[in-house]
Amino acid sequence: MNSARSWLVWSVAVFAYLVAVLQRSSLGVAAVDASAKFDISASQLSTLAVLQLVVYAALQVPVGVLLDRVGPRALIIFGAALMGLGQVAVALAPEFSVAIAGRMLVGAGDAFTFISVLRLLSLWFEGRVLPQVSQWTGNIGQLGQILSAVPFVWILHGYGWMSAFLSAAAMAVLALVLTALVVRNGRDDSWRPEQKQNWKTAMQQLRDALRRPGTQLGFWSHFTTQSPGSMFALLWGFPLMVNGLGYDTSTASSLLTLFIVSAIVIGPILGILTARFPLRRSNLVLTVIALTALAWAVVLLWPTQPPFWLIVVLIVVLGVGGPGSLISFEFAREFNPMRSHGSATGFVNVGGFVATFVMMFLVGVSLDLIDRHGVIDGGEGGLYSWGAFRLAFLVQYLVLAVGVVGIVRARRRTRRQMHTDEGIEVAPLWVVVSRVLKRRGH
Numbered sequence: 026m027n028s029a030r031s032w033l034v035w036s037v038a039v040f041a042y043l044v045a046v047l048q049r050s051s052l053g054v055a056a057v058d059a060s061a062k063f064d065i066s067a068s069q070l071s072t073l074a075v076l077q078l079v080v081y082a083a084l085q086v087p088v089g090v091l092l093d094r095v096g097p098r099a100l101i102i103f104g105a106a107l108m109g110l111g112q113v114a115v116a117l118a119p120e121f122s123v124a125i126a127g128r129m130l131v132g133a134g135d136a137f138t139f140i141s142v143l144r145l146l147s148l149w150f151e152g153r154v155l156p157q158v159s160q161w162t163g164n165i166g167q168l169g170q171i172l173s174a175v176p177f178v179w180i181l182h183g184y185g186w187m188s189a190f191l192s193a194a195a196m197a198v199l200a201l202v203l204t205a206l207v208v209r210n211g212r213d214d215s216w217r218p219e220q221k222q223n224w225k226t227a228m229q230q231l232r233d234a235l236r237r238p239g240t241q242l243g244f245w246s247h248f249t250t251q252s253p254g255s256m257f258a259l260l261w262g263f264p265l266m267v268n269g270l271g272y273d274t275s276t277a278s279s280l281l282t283l284f285i286v287s288a289i290v291i292g293p294i295l296g297i298l299t300a301r302f303p304l305r306r307s308n309l310v311l312t313v314i315a316l317t318a319l320a321w322a323v324v325l326l327w328p329t330q331p332p333f334w335l336i337v338v339l340i341v342v343l344g345v346g347g348p349g350s351l352i353s354f355e356f357a358r359e360f361n362p363m364r365s366h367g368s369a370t371g372f373v374n375v376g377g378f379v380a381t382f383v384m385m386f387l388v389g390v391s392l393d394l395i396d397r398h399g400v401i402d403g404g405e406g407g408l409y410s411w412g413a414f415r416l417a418f419l420v421q422y423l424v425l426a427v428g429v430v431g432i433v434r435a436r437r438r439t440r441r442q443m444h445t446d447e448g449i450e451v452a453p454l455w456v457v458v459s460r461v462l463k464r465r466g467h
């Protein structure tokens with residue numbers, strides 16, 4: 026554990042995840058080319074993107090169950106193979122339906138990667154370093170978005186559609202080969218399910234994992250921390266900045282890069298805090314959510330168009346949501362027996378994606394309603410004016426409120442269970458702070 030070999034295995038696993046993020050984000054940056062190549066409308070294009078994410082989210086729980094049976098190594102390899110095949114299909118697609126099938130394969134392969142890589146960590150690391158490694162894993166993986174925004178786009182525009190997607194497929198093959206050569210399920214690679222399993226016991230294990238308050242705490246934490254940033258980065262951030270605020274596309278792209286850089290810088294700090302204060306992880310999650318809600322409130326309530334520096338602050342804060350969301354997986358790991366880690370992690374991961382879809386959808390519907398009923402005078406911006414975005418983005422607060430209620434309720438039940446099972450009492454943060462102040466004679 027925590028050896029030089031652990032770090033070698035980790036770097037290959039992170040590379041496999043980074044390559045999965047590259048495959049996932051390669052369609053977004055090729056959107057205009059895809060519309061021209063297949064002669065499709067904007068809604069057909071968004072179907073392509075959404076279907077891929079739906080496949081990803083729908084497979085999380087089944088992949089989690091499988092993970093508890095077969096271990097992470099085989100699944101990372103299988104995922105890379107599916108993504109490679111999918112990208113080859115997209116590269117060679119003579120018509121739109123083949124591209125859809127290809128992107129669905131990419132979504133399926135992607136679904137195998139992240140939770141398997143997370144599962145691998147606890148086979149190679151232990152102790153305080155584990156939350157930090159988990160932060161590094163999630164955040165370094167996001168650099169895959171930069172790979173698709175820069176070298177992938179360069180190949181796409183220099184050498185064409187087929188070369189770009191075949192290069193992406195080649196990266197998946199490289200991840201597959203490196204994983205097969207280097208990654209093992211622990212030192213002796215002797216993965217065995219903790220108890221003999223058939224599908225009936227696996228299903229029972231899944232039900233038990235879903236019922237545990239700690240798993241639910243993870244689900245609601247992921248639901249609430251991941252969604253504002255993902256909704257912004259994956260769909261509405263670009264139109265908001267370009268159409269709503271009038272930034273040019275290169276400024277908007279740089280701001281989206283800042284979103285990733287913010288996560289990479291803040292992730293290790295959150296990793297240290299979670300390792301140092303394990304009983305305060307939900308407070309950290311709630312702080313991240315409060316900061317997000319506050320940053321949006323200042324932007325949306327700004328009397329005129331918000332200044333550039335404020336949008337920069339907003340994006341830095343939104344970037345913290347990614348590292349914040351990684352804390353959710355620690356709840357899954359800590360409050361479940363080893364044999365259910367895969368199922369619990371898969372379920373927790375679903376939370377963030379469900380909330381992201383809901384937010385994306387609600388913002389879209391709100392923009393349409395505002396436009397159709399002439400709620401505000403959007404001026405030249407019309408459907409995507411700053412005034413319209415300002416109202417539509419308020420729907421985020423609905424999703425955040427549902428998530429916060431979920432966190433508070435699940436946390437209460439988790440703490441009650443910790444008290445019953447282990448005699449650990451976790452006092453509310455304000456009680457602890459006032460005790461410390463009193464002790465220091467304030």
Ligand SMILES: N[C@@H](Cc1c[nH]cn1)C(=O)NCC(=O)O
Binds near residue numbers: 251350374377
């Ligand atoms: N919340 C993300 C991970 C993350 C870290 N920093 C920014 N995002 C997550 O759950 N990802 C799942 C995946 O498959 O990428």
